Amino acid sequence: MAKSKSLPLIAVEHDALPDSLGPVERHWAKANGFSGQRGRLLALPGEGGTISGYLFGMGKADDRPALLLGQAAAALEPGRYRLAGSFGDPSLAALALRLGAYRFDRYRKPRDPVAFDVVEGADAAEVSRLAEAAFLARDLINTPANDLGPDAFEKEIRAFCKRHKLEIKVIAGEELLKANFPMIHAVGRAAAEAPRLVEFTWGKAKDPKVTLVGKGVTFDTGGLDIKPSAGMLLMKKDMGGAANILGLAHAIIDAGLRLRLRVLIPIVENAISGPAFRPGDVLRARNGSTVEIGNTDAEGRLILGDALALADEESPELIVDMATLTGAARSALGPDLPPLYATDQELAQQLMTAGAVSDDPLWHMPLWAPYDAMIASKIADVNNAGASAFAGSITAALFLKRFVKQAKAWVHLDIYGWAPEARPGRPFGGTDQGIRAVYGYLKQRYR
Template sequence: MSKAQALKLICVEEGALAAAKLDARAQAWAEANGFTGQRGRLLAIPGDSGAIEAWLFGTGEAAGRPALVTGLAGAQLGEGTYSLAGALGDPTLAALGFKLGAYRFDRYSKAKAQPALELGSDADAAEVARLTEAATIARDLINTPANDLGPDAMEREIRAFAKARNMSVDAIVGDALLAANFPMIHAVGRASAEAPRLLDLRWGNEADPKITLVGKGVTFDTGGLDIKPASGMLLMKKDMGGAANVLGLAHAIVDAGLKVRLRVLIPVVENAIAGAAFRPGDVLTSRLGLTVEIGNTDAEGRLILADALALADEESPELLLDMATLTGAARVALGPDLPPLYCTDDALARDLMAAGLKTDDPLWQMPLWSPYDAMMSSKIADVNNAGAGGFAGSITAALFLRRFVSKAKAWVHLDIFGWAPEARVSRSQGGTDQATRAAYGVLRDRYSK
């Protein structure tokens, strides 16, 4: 569709209709329909023939307005091409919001047609495309059910991802994990019909600062022998949400050409139930040599992450960042939209939170409260994988992981949900990106060429 055919989407702040400088007919139409710029409201403006010639979109009051509020328009509009006008704020974020709101997952059923956006010259088209793709990678993977995205298929997806971005990729699969000293990844995934594995992706100049990302890749989590109730399994296709979001972040880093030596480690397993399943009360020896008593087989994510983090930490990266759909306790504490952030560098944590607020990708720093380490004590091993009692579950999980990081200059742990229970601004219901824009924003500011 040519630029002349693109329908204008005129953004209007609450109570500022006059600032849109509509012609008299459109102004009268808006007033007659009670349009005042209410957040999320769309109003079609008819032309002389009765066909729609433009749309009004309410961005709401300036105070507290999400940066990506235009996502509400992208979610509602149907097939067609649109161009943004009016009270946009940051044109790049306005365009990004629209495109993220326009996301549809249509692999298994016909979804509502996705609107297209014609970007103005004042928006950074490359940045919009890069962050849209990062979010789409995460959302598509999380939304795909486990029958089509088990460990074998996940490896194929990761290999295709790496090939498209000229990243090297290696895999350690099945019993080779034991020979390579990844015993906990092997233990968690060995009961599945599809072997556990560790994917290792690399990109960039070896002389540049080392940035390593680790993503939890549990393609489905039954809970193991400590089996979840049926209701607890309904969303467990999303338990690889950390891996999906790490891949989205890796895409943004590579596409932007940041001056880093990037490594991505993704342990991929299915926590299944069979005769080979690891058991409550087992004691596993980790890659680091620490022994772990299994207090709960449903606390499996921290086990596979521990082996991967230990590997990553061996080369003393400047930044080691992991993402994982790790604990229900995080959702009890902060809800589904606000992932807890744990960090060994408070200045970095503040930067991440600030970057997240700018791009509707919020994070909230939580304490690595060392006295709670005692909750994971074991009488027969170095540590238990499940904290005693029901207190501080997200904190104790972070403290468990911290035991496997000592050489990295800074470590960040993000306990994401990876799911929108209902549609949000710039996020459709279902699998979603979290923490990617926040992390990318900090890395871009620090490592742009």
């Protein structure tokens, strides 16, 4: 559609109707009690009963989510729009519009899109790569397990690698045992589709090594410690860590950051059948440590343990893992604020700062060493769950930390990967978390 046919979406500060409005539009706004209230969308009347544009309230500057304009994009009818008025940083505004207009239409009749003209002053390439990264993660998380089991997930990653012209390596089934990934194998061996470890790299070998690891549990029954139905309902999202790692990898590659990127994604379905691993089993991990199984529903940390051990072997400058790991993280911080654990305190602060700028919040949590006793085992080096109900997110992070010894720094994000309620820039459903925060930090460090 030509730019001349796009309707204006006019961003309005609190109590500051723009001078560009004509007398009829100003009267209409006042008659409808519109004064720029945060999140309010008001259609402007045109000739013959048409709509000539929209006003959108930005509210007060000190009480405004960075992606507030995403709320407008979610509420608009299909069509093309151009942003005007007072909207702050143009790139952030353009990104908010793109993220807010997202819809997952794979299983329903697609709706005509809500599209926007290029926002003047915005970094169009940056906006596109971050929107594409988020949509990649959202689409994968929203896809149910019957269409995204281990085989299909591998195909999606292969397609990703083909788009970016990358070589991919996959170790699957019994080959995992031969290659010394026993915990990945144990968690996934009961499923109809084989467990596997997917790996790809990008960048120049001489550049600083950054490794991303994502939990790829395509569905989690809980194993023999089976989840109740309510707890199992959203478990298609248990590969949300891997989905977000792929989105982050896309942003890094598309931006051409000066680093050597390695991505490791262990993929399993935690199913129940004769070969399922059991409570009380003792597994030997890739790094040689032994793990007593206190709960088969604490499976994500097992597959991550093997993958982190592999990542650690080449002593990278930074390892970042993402995982939909614990319900305790949601109890502590809710669905919108993922816990951040790091072995470098300054790095943790920089990640939080990058997330705050891009409305991708993280919250630094402690790797509190005394809590390591909570996952002690009387017969093995460690228990994967422990007996205590306290500090579940912290003890899970401490478990993972055991597999990182040589990397200069390690970051763990215990994400939720799901928006239970729509909010600006994040429609209901599978969502991106951690992508913009980590990318923003890496861009500053390795541009």
